[in-house]
Amino acid sequence: MVRVTLKTVAEEAGVSVSTVSNAYNKPDQLSTAVRERVLATAKRLGYAGPDPAARSLRSQRAGAIGLLFTEQLSYAFSDPYSVGLLAGLAQVAETHRTGLLLIPLEHFDPSRPQDAEPSAQAMRQAVVDGVVAYCVDADHPAREVALERGLPLVSTIDDADERQRYVLIDEEGAGRALGRHLRDLGHRSVGIIVDGRAPLGEARVVRPEDEADLFVDSRARLTSLRDALGPQATVTAVFAGHNSQEAGAAGAAFLLDRQDRPSAIACISDVLALGARDAVHQRGLEVGREVSLTGFDDIPRAEAVGLTTVRQPIAEKGRLLGRMLLDPDYTERRVLLPTELVVRSSTGPAPR
Amino acid sequence: MVRVTLKTVAEEAGVSVSTVSNAYNKPDQLSTAVRERVLATAKRLGYAGPDPAARSLRSQRAGAIGLLFTEQLSYAFSDPYSVGLLAGLAQVAETHRTGLLLIPLEHFDPSRPQDAEPSAQAMRQAVVDGVVAYCVDADHPAREVALERGLPLVSTIDDADERQRYVLIDEEGAGRALGRHLRDLGHRSVGIIVDGRAPLGEARVVRPEDEADLFVDSRARLTSLRDALGPQATVTAVFAGHNSQEAGAAGAAFLLDRQDRPSAIACISDVLALGARDAVHQRGLEVGREVSLTGFDDIPRAEAVGLTTVRQPIAEKGRLLGRMLLDPDYTERRVLLPTELVVRSSTGPAPR
DNA sequence: TCGATCTAGTACAACGATACAGAAAGGGTC
DNA sequence: GACCCTTTCTGTATCGTTGTACTAGATCGA
Structure with a gap:
């Protein structure tokens, strides 16, 4: 036959x-x-x-772009935020009749360079015209492979590499806005819940040596929040595992059950904040009065529950990532997307 | 150069x-x-x-499998259930050093066959070794294209086609178990909240002509639930848009505010049930006593809030889909995965 | 010492399409 | 009728690999 x-x-x-x-x-x-x-x-x-494979070879066009990400897929897309980005990206890809290839990578630990091979291999094998690096650390070997292959690379994390292009969120501005908002409301003791690579375990205060385990975005937000709250505020950063409602609840429980309960809890994502909200409720406390609560991202549920948060134009971010790769007329090499503080009922003046 | x-x-x-x-x-x-x-x-x-493109041509191997789905990406992956399946699939793909290509399709409306072209085109262009059709209607043209191309096709919806292979969930069994559970608890008036293609609008009772707009899975579950509840029960199926907490809340609101409030509400997914739960709480009613509530899927949140639901081995489903395409030793052509009724605190005896 | 087997490498033909140059036929213009 | 332009189609080189068949030399057992 x-x-x-x-x-x-x-x-x-x-x-x-x-x-x-x-x-x-x-x-x-x-x-x-x-x-x-x-x-x-x-x-x-x-x-x-x-045959698309033959066409790819002859026309030097793959008809697909790759999406690189380092977390396990089930974590990477457990947040409506990631899905929103993916949707924006897919939307642009579709109009360009281009597919979207998922390329899961392993997290790169510089102390174990030999583990890099599977990731590098995956990047070498992918039939793509360009690559989006979504929250992939700057030193991840898969990036280097993509560049070696001469593939256009668009990234969501700034590492000042001339060969790449960037779509960034103004994390510092967002952290500043949130921090100022809390400070203006009189909060002087603030808990911050951050997510990281380690799975959900005992919630605990973030130690300096943990910082490498935090997700890159979280790190940036944590820093700018701290700065914005100023030196007179007491900041307790708590680490409670992956980005999930459960982790948020655990982190908040840890903060709320301490002797010196903070008057406000800032979560590094809305998903964490939703969990924190449950923990506050469970203790019979009122969100926005006894404990102020903030999130980050403005996912659909945030509005439904009145969560003060920072809105990110996430679908737009996805679309821009796509356009940078697919639309030859879009020549911008670096875009910084603005964020917007959305004040809702979950924040209020600090109780005296 | x-x-x-x-x-x-x-x-x-x-x-x-x-x-x-x-x-x-x-x-x-x-x-x-x-x-x-x-x-x-x-x-x-x-x-x-x-060069992977040249290798693909020469070795007649794409190094990727396609995932077909008909809903908009942001809806398709807004449910932890879908993400779980995707994760299972990706896991197997990874061990076979195979990529995962997302192929979003438009919903196929048989009365507008000309709209099929973009979907068919997308399927023709994809450089893949096989295809997973995830909740894609049996008559969708993209399936035919995949088969024309001689690509192995694994499907999650039964349409008794010799050329395809199947991984199915025992929807009927699940519906029966749920229905019997509610019947045994004495519920004679049951509301069912289903999701469908139409966006969130006014919640309303499902009319026979709406059935085509329901998602295929929802249709099967609705039918078996109805059957299991038996003829003596009053069943009101309500349709409230896409699968989302908001839709669940709207559907439940509709049911709870009726004159003859049902004693139990069965939701076709856990995500809907979480929204319904909010609506019940909002009305000052107690879940499991005044109103029983059930979900479907057993997503992580379900356990956290004590939701009675039907557990689906979703990651296993994803893994099997992957193995059917990638593991030559796995020759099964049709697998029916069992489901398990998980009784938690959200269901209780019907109030008299 | 001789054929047999093994090792390390080469040469060349595919894989299935598209790009490009060119040819044949038809039509219009002066 | 010569000329040029369009339209419609053909022939061939090429995209960058990998598989197969082959060769030269080394190794080996009897």
Whole structure:
């Protein structure tokens, strides 16, 4: 049983291979009569159209872009935030008739360089025209491979590399706005819940040596929040595992059950904040009065529960990442997206 | 500026192209000395390894499988359930060094066959070795294209096609178990909240003509639930948009504010049930006493809030889908995965 | 010492398409 | 009728690999 190819169809229809190819790709280059005859014989022979792999090789175009991410897939997409980004990206990809290839990588630990091979391999094998590095550490080897391959690379984390392009969120501005908001409300003791690579375990105060285990975004937000709250505030950063409601609840429980309960809890994501909210409720406390609560991202649920948060134009971020790779007219190399503080009922003046 | 290929490297290193190829793919076919020289020159020339597109063509292997789905991406992955499946699938793909290509399709409306072209096109262009059809209607044209291309196709919806393989969930069994549970608790008036293609609008009772707009899974669950509750029960199926907490809340609000409030509300997914739970609370009613509530899927949050639900081995489903495509030793053509009723505090005896 | 087997490498033909140059036929213009 | 332009189609080179068949030399057992 032989495969049906352009050649088979051409012979059967009594035309040249070029003509069959054109029948599919350049319909205006041939008469309708011939075109229809060709397509008819193709159908008769069970030919499903030009082989995409062969086309990729010849036309030097893969018809897909890759999405690199380092966390396990189930964590990476457990947050509506990530899904929003993915959706924005897919939207642009679709209009460019381009696929989206997921490329899960392992987290890169510089002290174990040999573990990099599977990730590098995955990046070498991917049939793509360009790559989006989504929250992939700057020193991850897969980036280097992508650049070696000469693939356009767009990143969400700034590492000042001339060869890459960037779509960034103004994390510092966001942290500043949140911090100032809390400070203006009189909060002098603030708990911060951050997420990180380690799975949910005992919630605990973040030690300096833990910082490497935090997600890159979390790190930036934590720093700018601390700065904005100023030196007179007492800040307790708590680490409670992956980004999940459970982790948020655990982190908040830890903070609330301490002797010196903070008057406000700032969570590094809305998902964490939703969990924290449950913990506050469970203790019979009122959110926004006895404990102020903030999130980050403005996912749909945030509005529903009145969560003060920072809005990120997340779908827009996804779309820009896509456009940078796919739209040749979009030449910007570096975009910093603004964020917006959205004040809702979960924050209020610090109780005296 | 010319591209660096196997040939370039071969000439520079003074060996044949085959040898360079072997240096990458069959390290034991050549001496370490030559291999190292080859790799060194490759590095010097900036050669990033064999081009995956060319390899795909030559070896007739794409190194990726496609995931077809018909809903908008942001809806498709807004549920932890879908993400769980994706994670299971990705896990198997990874062990087989295979990528995962997302192929979003448009919903197929048989009355508008011309709209099928973009979807069919996307399926024709995808460089994949096989395809998972995830909740894609049986008559969707993209399926036909995949089969025309001779691609192995694994599906999550039964349509009794010899050419396909299936991983199914025992929806009927699940519906029966849930229905019997509610019946045994004495519930004679049950509201069912289903999701569907139409966006969140006014919640309303499902009319027969709406059924086509429901998601396929929802349809099956609705039917078996109805059957299991038996003829003496009053069943009100309510339709409230996409699968989201908001839709669940809206659907529950509709049911709870009716004159003849049902004593139990069964939701077609846990996400809907979480929203319904909020609506029940908001009305000052107690879940499990005044109103019983059930979900479907057993997502992590379900346990946290004590939701009675049906557990689906979702990651296992994803893994099986992957194995069917990638593991040649796995020859099963049709798997029916069992479900398990998980009774928690959200259901209790019907109040008299 | 001789054929047999093994090792390390080479040469060349695919894989299935598209790009590009060119040819044949038809039509319009002067 | 010569000229040029369009339209429609053909022929061939090429994209960058890998598989297969082959060769030269080394190794080995009897």
